[in-house]
Amino acid sequence: xxxxxxxxxxxxxxxxxxxxxxxxxxxxxxxxxxxxxxxxxxxxxxxxxxxxxxxxxxxxxxxxxxxxxxxxxxxxxxxxxxxxxxxxxxxxxxxxxxxxxxxxxxxxxxxxxxxxxxxxxxxxxxxxxxxxxxxxxxxxxxxxxxxxxxxxxxxxxxxxxxxxxxxxxxxxxxxxxxxxxxxxxxxxxxxxxxxxxxxxxxxxxxxxxxxxxxxxxxxxxxxxxxxxxxxxxxxxxxxxxxxxxxxxxxxxxxxxxxxxxxxxxxxxxxxxxxxxxxxxx
Amino acid sequence: xxxxxxxxxxxxxxxxxxxxxxxxxxxxxxxxxxxxxxxxxxxxxxxxxxxxxxxxxxxxxxxxxxxxxxxxxxxxxxxxxxxxxxxxxxxxxxxxxxxxxxxxxxxxxxxxxxxxxxxxxxxxxxxxxxxxxxxxxxxxxxxxxxxxxxxxxxxxxxxxxxxxxxxxxxxxxxxxxxxxxxxxxxxxxxxxxxxxxxxxxxxxxxxxxxxxxxxxxxxxxxxxxxxxxxxxxxxxxxxxxxxxxxxxxxxxxxxxxxxxxxxxxxxxxxxxxxxxxxxxxxxxxxxxxxxxxxxxxxxxxxxxxxx
Numbered sequence: 052x053x054x055x056x057x058x059x060x061x062x063x064x065x066x067x068x069x070x071x072x073x074x075x076x077x078x079x080x081x082x083x084x085x086x087x088x089x090x091x092x093x094x095x096x097x098x099x100x101x102x103x104x105x106x107x108x109x110x111x112x113x114x115x116x117x118x119x120x121x122x123x124x125x126x127x128x129x130x131x132x133x134x135x136x137x138x139x140x141x142x143x144x145x146x147x148x149x150x151x152x153x154x155x156x157x158x159x160x161x162x163x164x165x166x167x168x169x170x171x172x173x174x175x176x177x178x179x180x181x182x183x184x185x186x187x188x189x190x191x192x193x194x195x196x197x198x199x200x201x202x203x204x205x206x207x208x209x210x211x212x213x214x215x216x217x218x219x220x221x222x223x224x225x226x227x228x229x230x231x232x233x234x235x236x237x238x239x240x241x242x243x244x245x246x247x248x249x250x251x252x253x254x255x256x257x258x259x260x261x262x263x264x265x266x267x268x269x270x271x272x273x274x275x276x277x278x279x280x281x282x283x284x285x286x287x288x289x290x291x292x293x294x295x296x297x298x299x300x301x302x303x304x305x306x307x308x309x310x311x312x313x314x315x316x317x318x319x320x321x322x323x324x325x326x327x328x329x330x331x332x
Numbered sequence: 333x334x335x336x337x338x339x340x341x342x343x344x345x346x347x348x349x350x351x352x353x354x355x356x357x358x359x360x361x362x363x364x365x366x367x368x369x370x371x372x373x374x375x376x377x378x379x380x381x382x383x384x385x386x387x388x389x390x391x392x393x394x395x396x397x398x399x400x401x402x403x404x405x406x407x408x409x410x411x412x413x414x415x416x417x418x419x420x421x422x423x424x425x426x427x428x429x430x431x432x433x434x435x436x437x438x439x440x441x442x443x444x445x446x447x448x449x450x451x452x453x454x455x456x457x458x459x460x461x462x463x464x465x466x467x468x469x470x471x472x473x474x475x476x477x478x479x480x481x482x483x484x485x486x487x488x489x490x491x492x493x494x495x496x497x498x499x500x501x502x503x504x505x506x507x508x509x510x511x512x513x514x515x516x517x518x519x520x521x522x523x524x525x526x527x528x529x530x531x532x533x534x535x536x537x538x539x540x541x542x543x544x545x546x547x548x549x550x551x552x553x554x555x556x557x558x559x560x561x562x563x564x565x566x567x568x569x570x571x572x573x574x575x576x577x578x579x580x581x582x583x584x585x586x587x588x589x590x591x592x593x594x595x596x597x598x599x600x601x602x603x604x605x606x607x608x609x610x611x612x613x614x615x616x617x618x619x620x621x622x623x624x625x626x627x628x629x630x631x632x633x634x635x636x637x638x639x
Contacts, residue, residue, distance in 0.1 A: 069395050072402040073435060084438070085429040088421055170416035170477075172382050174433035175402040331382060332343070 078180030079187060082171075086188040094195075097149075101196035105145055106203050112265070113137045113207075128267055128289075129298040135209045139219070139291040140264025142200050146223045147284055149196050150231035151255055153189045154322075155247050158238040162329055169330065178327045182319060186232060193227040194220070211297035219294040222308075226287035229311045232318025233283075239325035258284045286310045333358050333485050333516050334379055338388035341374045341540075348374040350540030351388060356518060356533075358484075361511050363531035364520040365625075370537040372520035373413065376489050379518065381405050393484060406434060409483030413490045415474045417462045424449065424458040427477055434481040441480065448476040452506060468499025475506065486510065488519040492526060504529055524625035534625075536632060543632050548625055555631045556623040557585050559601035563608065563615040564593040576613070583607045588630045595630065597623070 073081075117133035130136035161168040171181055197220050201210065210216040238247065261275070262268070262284035268276050279285050290307035293299045334356040341349035349371040356362045364372040377383035378390060381397035381404040390397060392404045417426050424445055431441030449455045452472035457465065465473065471491065478486060491507070492500040507530055511517055521527050527534055528548045536544040536551070544551055561584070565576060577589050583604055584596035598604045601620035608615070 069400050069403050070406075072400070077435070078402075081432050081435055084432045085418075088425055088429060092420060165419055166414055166416040167418055169412060169414070170418075170430070171433060173380060173405060173408070173410035173412065173416075174430070174481075175406045175435070176433050177402060331384065 073175060075177065075180050075183065078176050079184045081176070082180070082184035086184060086191075089188070090191070097192065098195070098199065101145070101149070101199050102203060105141060105200045108141050109134075109138060109204060109207065112141070113209075126267065128292055128296070130292065130296045132209075134207065135211075135296055136292070137265060138204055138207070138209045139295045140288045142197065142204075142219075142223060143226055143284060143287040143291045144259045144264050145200060146193055146197060146227035147230045147255065147259065147287070149193055150189060150227035150229070151234045151251075153192060154185070154231045154235040155238050155250075156244065158185075158235055159241065159244050159247065162239065162326075168326070172330050178330060179323050182235065182322045182326060186228060186235070186319065186322075189231045190224050190228055193224045196227075197223045210295050215294040215297055215299070219291050222290055222294060223287070225308075225311050225315060226283070226291070229283055229287075229314040229318060232315050232322055234318070236318050236321030236325050239322055239329055258282050263288045283311060283314050333360075333393060334362075334518070335391045336388065339375070339378065339385065339390050340387035341371070341378060341383065342386040347540050349378070349386075352535075352537075352540075352542050354535070356516065358516050359514050361507075361517040361519070361530055361532045363527045363534045364518070364537055365524070365527045365531075365534050366522065366537035368522060371540040372522075372537055373489055375537070376487055376518070376520055380408060380410050380487050406481065407484045409478035409481065409486040411471075411474050411478045411486070411488045411491060413493070415470045417470060417473060417477070419462045422459050422461055423454060423465070423473055426462060426473065427480055430477050431480040436481065444480055444482075445476075448479055451479075451509075452476040453502070466499070468495050468502065471495060471499070471503060472506065475503070479510075483515070485516045485518065488517065490520055490522070492521070492523065500526075524629065528625050536629070538632070544628070551625060551628045552623050556627040557597040558599045558623060559597075559604075560621055560623055560627055561596040561598065561601045561604045561608070562593050562617075562619040562621070563596065563613075564617040565613075566616045579611060579613065580608055583611075586631070588627075590630075595627070597627070 113134040117137060120133040122133060124131055127133065127136040168181060172178065201216055201219070204210065205216075237250070241247070261271070262279050262282045264284070268279040268285060271279055286307040290304055290311075293304055334354055336352060336354040338351045338353065339349060340347065340351055352371075352375065364375060366372055374383065378385055378397065379392055381392060381401040385398065393407055395404050397404055418429070421429070427445035427448060428438075428441055431444060432438070436444070446455075446458075449458055452475060454469060454473060454476065457469065462470065462473065475488075475491070478488075488507075492503055495503065504526070507517065511530070517530070519526075519530065531548060533547055534545070534551060535542045544555065546554065563576075563580075565573060573592070573594050574589050577587050577594055580594065580596060581587055584598040586597040588595040588597070596604050596608075605618060605620055
């Protein structure tokens with residue numbers, strides 16, 4: 052209790068005398084301990100899923116099913132084999148899943164069930180800092196998932212160049228973040244989680260199946276091909292495939308990057324806006 | 333610590349807080365009392381700098397919540413109505429991560445967390461998962477968490493709602509100790525015994541307005557008599573308790589008719605009771621007691637409180 056308060060209760064210090072607010076970067080840094088503990092609590096589960104799931108997919112679809120597929124590299128976006136074609140698709144699909152799973156039910160819980168955000172907003176933390184800290188955590192989760200996936204796949208000889216594989220890491224993190232940010236914004240405005248289940252069925256799963264992960268979208272009828280090419284996953288898959296199969300085309304790659312970057316930026320802005328509307332009322 | 337003039341909070345067409353004036357000096361235990369939906373929690377959320385003010389003026393710790401939210405919140409302790417703990421982290425970790433939100437160094441947070449676990453008698457539960465704690469323990473942990481930054485002002489929203497009597501008394505004892513240490517407390521409650529126990533000063537809210545203001549004793553003196561005689565008659569009485577009220581109306585300063593009993597307000601409860609018996613009335617049960625805050629409510633415009 053400051054003594055000046057008791058000595059002169061009518062004192063009203065000018066706002067200029069108040070300490071300056073901590074920067075958003077500082078506020079994000081203050082949440083590292085929290086997210087690190089969340090990670091320690093969940094890493095074994097997530098590691099198993101980011102190790103085992105991709106391995107099962109690659110073996111079943113890439114190696115075993117792919118063994119029946121004997122196609123011209125021209126029809127497989129320049130990939131030397133179906134395995135080499137499908138691996139970047141699956142890894143991009145995997146980062147989408149990680150991104151969305153970290154910002155769907157966990158965000159709902161933070162608002163509605165455990166109300167962790169409600170506890171956080173009572174401290175100097177601000178909504179933008181809460182959103183950015185959680186997305187930073189998602190980026191870290193993606194980094195681990197992507198690194199594990201690539202290490203598991205390296206022995207299959209599907210990564211054309213080491214530098215391509217290395218460049219694919221930040222690209223895949225961006226893909227996952229674009230999905231995570233938009234999903235954060237979407238979930239933050241929901242009143243119940245039933246819509247989330249629907250989104251998984253009508254958006255995430257079809258996107259995974261039809262956005263060029265398993266077959267070239269040129270196989271689709273023209274209208275659906277256009278639709279597939281509008282999805283963020285198609286951009287993520289194409290860009291990843293360019294890097295892992297050494298077929299990088301500068302202009303096309305830039306379009307993918309700008310699309311994904313813009314989506315991540317929009318999602319972040321939307322998430323801040325919708326979470327603010329939920330928490331600061 | 334807090335000063336408000338004509339403070340308002342509106343949600344669309346609904347007015348939750350309808351122009352209240354407040355002044356809470358340092359060291360006071362200040363209570364918002366009133367029925368659920370009276371505007372207590374809305375007022376608290378504005379003071380906690382998490383809810384924008386719709387109208388009027390508000391200063392918390394000398395600052396404007398609209399422009400200095402983070403700076404105000406840095407010096408507040410908030411114990412919300414829902415515990416908002418991370419149920420998957422253990423008890424001590426909940427305190428550690430929370431302390432970091434205030435920018436406190438890790439070493440200091442660790443020391444402070446151990447101190448606070450001691451203070452709320454949860455030291456032996458430090459490694460337990462929050463999920464495994466009882467309701468009372470969770471509440472105490474939330475209070476410990478709200479103290480991690482050594483706040484100048486502690487805001488408690490319905491601190492003992494939903495707790496069993498024993499857990500409430502443990503909590504009250506801890507809050508008394510904080511008060512003795514000079515922490516300014518602001519709490520909301522719809523329990524009158526809680527307000528009477530803890531608060532130096534109370535405002536009674538109803539429908540977004542302040543309908544009474546003073547110390548618990550002041551409120552009782554102003555709005556009630558020294559003693560109360562409670563009379564309960566059997567259910568077979570014609571016209572119920574209301575019909576009997578006329579027969580005793582002149583025996584007390586005031587008579588309140590409740591669904592299950594009559595309350596006769598007078599300075600001397602036993603004398604009043606004797607007169608009731610002289611009239612030949614035979615109540616099934618009687619009780620003579622001191623006035624409490626509950627009696628104040630029966631008298632105030634905020635009658636919805638007794639519903």
